[in-house]
Amino acid sequence: MNILLRELRANLKSIIIWSLSMIFLIYVGMVKYSGFEAAGQGINELFDQMPSAIKSIFGISGLDLTSISGFYGIFFLYFMLLGGIHAVMLGAVIIAKEERDKTADFLFVKPVVRARVITAKLTAAFINIVILNIVTLVSSILIVSIYNKGNSISSQILNLMLALFIIQVIFLALGAGIGAFTRNTKKSTSLASTILLSAFMLSVAIDLYKELDFLEFLTPFKYFKTAQVMGSGSFEPIYLLLSLVIITACTAITYLLYKKRDIHI
Amino acid sequence: MNVIEINKLTKYYGKSRGIIDVSFDVKEGEIFGFIGPNGAGKSTTIRTLLSLIYPTSGSAKIFGKDCIKQGEEIRKEIGYLPSEVFYYDNMRVIDLLKYSASFYKNVNKSRIYELAEIMNLDLKKKIDDLSYGNKKKVGIVQGLLHSPKLIILDEPTSGLDPLMQQKFFDLINEENKKGATVLFSSHILSEVQKMCDRVGIIKDGKMVRVDDIHTLQSANYKKFRIEMKEAVTAEYFKLEGVSDLSVDKTTVNFIFSGDINKVIAKIHDKTISNLIVEEPDLEEIFMHYYEKEA
Structure with a gap:
């Protein structure tokens, strides 16, 4: 419990900043929507003329930008990116920082087994991503309701947040695995961001070249299709299973590797 | 225990x-x-x-x-x-x-x-x-x-x-x-x-x-400083148990471990002007260990 509280406190400032950025992003985005809505159908025609590469990078392919749910769908890409970066960095740093800050010699000479330390740290990180998810959910519902003149899309937002949450957990587990695997924090954070960006680039590449879609399983950004999640609220079982496998495997690797490794400072 | x-x-x-x-x-x-x-x-x-x-x-x-x-x-x-x-x-x-x-x-x-x-x-x-x-x-x-x-x-x-x-x-x-x-x-x-x-x-x-x-510190090691009347070679004091031997014309310094009578027998034949035997401090013993093992 003491380690958990310590980690929550250590990450307090960071989660506040992340939450505020998320709220800011949603607010600014919805302000733009009011402009789009006013412009009407012309906007969709304009975007249709854009090259599909640009559209997929901005996450606007297949969405009706003049409807509030279509517009809100754009956010999902940014939520995934932000949530993914937050989670993968948090996971990598929370594991590796004791050696970076050389506090490992303090912590691990205490009467604790390493598994307990990992559990406390992962729990703290998990609470952090839940907070970010809830902040995104609540601020989305509130801000959207200001601009929404039609039917409520709260249940669609909720579905997206569920998908976002799974992606956050995947990246958290990946980050933790990387943190336990690499020897120093610099390496672990650069490896973590490399993996995240590669996954993102791959998802864009798949949007551009449909022949690549057999690679979808490699990038969590492709596990949940915005239109599908928002439309029917359904997830593809194969990707849910894959998510579960990645999360379980990475968590197991984190425990196993960290238990066996030498602590160097 | x-x-x-x-x-x-x-x-x-x-x-x-x-x-x-x-x-x-x-x-x-x-x-x-x-x-x-x-x-x-x-x-x-x-x-x-x-x-x-x-x-x-x-x-x-x-x-x-x-x-x-x-x-x-x-x-x-x-x-x-x-x-x-x-x-x-x-x-x-x-x-x-x-x-x-x-x-x-x-x-x-x-x-x-x-x-x-x-x-x-x-x-x-x-x-x-x-x-x-x-x-x-x-x-x-x-x-x-x-x-x-x-x-x-x-x-x-x-x-x-x-x-x-x-x-x-x-x-x-x-x-x-x-x-x-x-x-x-x-x-x-x-x-x-x-x-x-x-x-x-x-x-x-x-x-x-x-x-x-x-x-x-004490049982095994003695630090010798001998001032001779006449110059000697380092060879003369090369006994078993002698280490850190240094000879500067008439002055001889070394650390000795073993039967002290052997050193006394050596200097018995010579005329000496001064003889100091003391306990080495740990530092000297330590250095001695390190050199010996090296």
Whole structure:
């Protein structure tokens, strides 16, 4: 419990900043929507003329930008990116920082087994991503309701947040695995961001070249299709299973590797 | 009873040598000095005892329990002060000490204030704002606040001014009198000489010798200084047991271990103007060991 509280406190400032950025992003985005809505159908025609590469990078392919749910769908890409970066960095740093800050010699000479330390740290990180998810959910519902003149899309937002949450957990587990695997924090954070960006680039590449879609399983950004999640609220079982496998495997690797490794400072 | 039993402990970092076949015991209630130059393997041995690192082969027991398998239980009774101290920078001293205390059962919180008072430590400051010496004091307090049965010190005095060093030694002596066993690693011999009952000498990852400090100091070694009437060659004093021999015309210096009569017989035939025989200090013995083994 003491380690958990310590980690929550250590990450307090960071989660506040992340939450505020998320709220800011949603607010600014919805302000733009009011402009789009006013412009009407012309906007969709304009975007249709854009090259599909640009559209997929901005996450606007297949969405009706003049409807509030279509517009809100754009956010999902940014939520995934932000949530993914937050989670993968948090996971990598929370594991590796004791050696970076050389506090490992303090912590691990205490009467604790390493598994307990990992559990406390992962729990703290998990609470952090839940907070970010809830902040995104609540601020989305509130801000959207200001601009929404039609039917409520709260249940669609909720579905997206569920998908976002799974992606956050995947990246958290990946980050933790990387943190336990690499020897120093610099390496672990650069490896973590490399993996995240590669996954993102791959998802864009798949949007551009449909022949690549057999690679979808490699990038969590492709596990949940915005239109599908928002439309029917359904997830593809194969990707849910894959998510579960990645999360379980990475968590197991984190425990196993960290238990066996030498602590160097 | 032995508090620490180390049995053929070996640690390689990849291919590079950490320690090889290190074996020694530390008895209950003693202050054991663990000496060797930097890089000899002192910290590797200590870090293995604390199961921060895992041995390549061999084993170590503390309180009769295996260091790796029962590490958590063992560490309840260990206080450790590393040579360099690092703590969570944005914490206040008192918060760090309370955090440290929260890992142990039944810590008497007044002990924190008591120790801080002795070490003259400001509890309200942030760790970040502390000087190196003051961080070291935090280290001392957090190492002792749970009244451990075994105190492990790895080059503890660096960064402490002489006054604080003295207070620190008094504190350790007091804990020792209350029953704590102390493993004291250092490359500064004078402090080991002052504090310890027995010493182990480690060099290039191997134990060279474990001995009672008085045995090491007095029984075997004499330091000779002979001033001759006439110049002699170094050859003349090349006896078995002679080391660190230096001859400067008529003045001869060496350290001798063995039957002293052999030296007397040598100088019996010569006319000498002065003869000094004294106890070497530990430093000289130590250097002697190192040169001999090299």
